[in-house]
Amino acid sequence: MADHDFPPLKNDLFLRAARGEETERAPVWVMRQAGRYLPEFRKVREQHEFFKVCQTPELAKEVTLQPIRRYSGLVDAAIIFSDILVVPQALGMEVLMNPAPAFPDPLTTPDDIKKLKANVDVKKELGYVFDAITLTRKALNGEVPLIGFTGAPWTLFMYMVEGGGSKTMQKSKGWLFKWPKESKEVLDRITDVCIDYLVEQVRAGAQALQIFDSNAGDLAPHHFHEFSYPYLARIATTLRTRLTSLSLPQVPLILFAKGANHALAHLAITAGYDVLGIDWLVEPSLARSLVNGKVALQGNLEPNVLYGGREAIEREVKRMCDEFRVDGKTKGWIANLGHGITPGVDPEDLRFFFECVQKYSANPTKT
Numbered sequence: 032m033a034d035h036d037f038p039p040l041k042n043d044l045f046l047r048a049a050r051g052e053e054t055e056r057a058p059v060w061v062m063r064q065a066g067r068y069l070p071e072f073r074k075v076r077e078q079h080e081f082f083k084v085c086q087t088p089e090l091a092k093e094v095t096l097q098p099i100r101r102y103s104g105l106v107d108a109a110i111i112f113s114d115i116l117v118v119p120q121a122l123g124m125e126v127l128m129n130p131a132p133a134f135p136d137p138l139t140t141p142d143d144i145k146k147l148k149a150n151v152d153v154k155k156e157l158g159y160v161f162d163a164i165t166l167t168r169k170a171l172n173g174e175v176p177l178i179g180f181t182g183a184p185w186t187l188f189m190y191m192v193e194g195g196g197s198k199t200m201q202k203s204k205g206w207l208f209k210w211p212k213e214s215k216e217v218l219d220r221i222t223d224v225c226i227d228y229l230v231e232q233v234r235a236g237a238q239a240l241q242i243f244d245s246n247a248g249d250l251a252p253h254h255f256h257e258f259s260y261p262y263l264a265r266i267a268t269t270l271r272t273r274l275t276s277l278s279l280p281q282v283p284l285i286l287f288a289k290g291a292n293h294a295l296a297h298l299a300i301t302a303g304y305d306v307l308g309i310d311w312l313v314e315p316s317l318a319r320s321l322v323n324g325k326v327a328l329q330g331n332l333e334p335n336v337l338y339g340g341r342e343a344i345e346r347e348v349k350r351m352c353d354e355f356r357v358d359g360k361t362k363g364w365i366a367n368l369g370h371g372i373t374p375g376v377d378p379e380d381l382r383f384f385f386e387c388v389q390k391y392s393a394n395p396t397k398t
């Protein structure tokens with residue numbers, strides 16, 4: 032698919048900010064914007080199992096569009112409905128969602144590596160995602176751009192070894208320290224699939240890509256540089272080469288290495304991404320100075336502010352907008368939460384968040 036196969040884009044604020052440009056106001060979207068805080072999403076989930084929604088392009092399209100319809104004119108990007116755990120599934124692992132992710136047969140020892148599929152054909156294993164992307168981009172009718180995504184190798188490795196989420200990460204970190212060579216083999220195998228997966232998402236119509244390294248901040252800085260960073264950098268570099276050689280568009284790449292704020296300056300210079308997503312544990316002004324204009328930034332409202340009532344939301348959004356300004360201008364910033372929206376948020380409070388971003392990020396020098 033090429034750009035001319037789709038309806039023309041009417042709102043390119045998100046793409047312009049991702050390229051570091053000055054914008055009339057900050058574009059805004061939120062991670063997990065199609066999720067359980069929306070009654071219309073819960074209704075779909077009452078009838079269909081989680082991965083069934085991911086695997087049925089019509090349903091994935093429907094839930095992707097839910098926040099776009101509800102917040103029409105207030106939200107500036109859509110993210111395709113899927114999950115990061117479809118990559119381990121493509122590698123041959125069983126993943127359940129009941130209601131948290133569970134792998135009945137995780138990677139226990141290096142001997143289990145042979146259980147992973149050797150040559151993953153992403154078109155065969157994940158073709159439903161590409162179909163969902165094409166269908167959704169058409170249905171969006173150019174209202175906002177569509178973001179595709181993948182989990183990052185370290186975060187996916189963590190799930191594949193732990194067999195689900197983990198606070199201590201004893202098993203996955205145990206692997207890194209006990210079997211570094213074998214861990215890197217698995218990380219490399221995941222990286223290969225991520226690259227193929229992202230190329231095909233662009234071919235299907237994704238207009239930007241986000242890599243979720245949600246567990247990046249759980250690694251010590253030197254372990255992040257050994258077990259996460261090289262794979263993130265390889266994804267960006269190889270993806271760009273592949274897109275060029277296939278005459279596919281060079282879409283903006285967003286890296287959300289949650290909690291790896293120690294690495295911001297290094298990531299900005301060397302990792303090959305256009306945008307770095309940040310959580311709420313770093314002040315925007317510090318993040319700005321660390322990345323020094325090399326990349327755009329995305330984030331970073333503490334998600335629990337959405338439980339604080341209108342006054343707190345307004346105050347905190349205003350503070351965030353002021354902090355993200357560069358020389359008094361709104362430039363190279365995509366407003367978002369510092370992590371995904373949680374199920375208990377009142378959808379009307381999220382609407383108020385969007386309205387506050389529009390109001391307080393308005394650029395005095397470019398209206």
Ligand code: CP3
Binds near residue numbers: 063
């Ligand atoms: O952002 C979006 O709206 C697009 C869809 C999306 C989902 N998951 C849908 C989902 C995206 C981008 C993800 C990414 C994802 N999935 C991450 C990275 C982002 C992050 O939050 O750190 C991770 C770690 C996962 C793995 C995962 N999926 C977990 C840990 C859970 C259960 C806990 C939880 O937060 O709900 C899921 C389930 C999941 N993925 C839900 C949704 C809407 C809720 C499950 C349901 O509908 O019952």
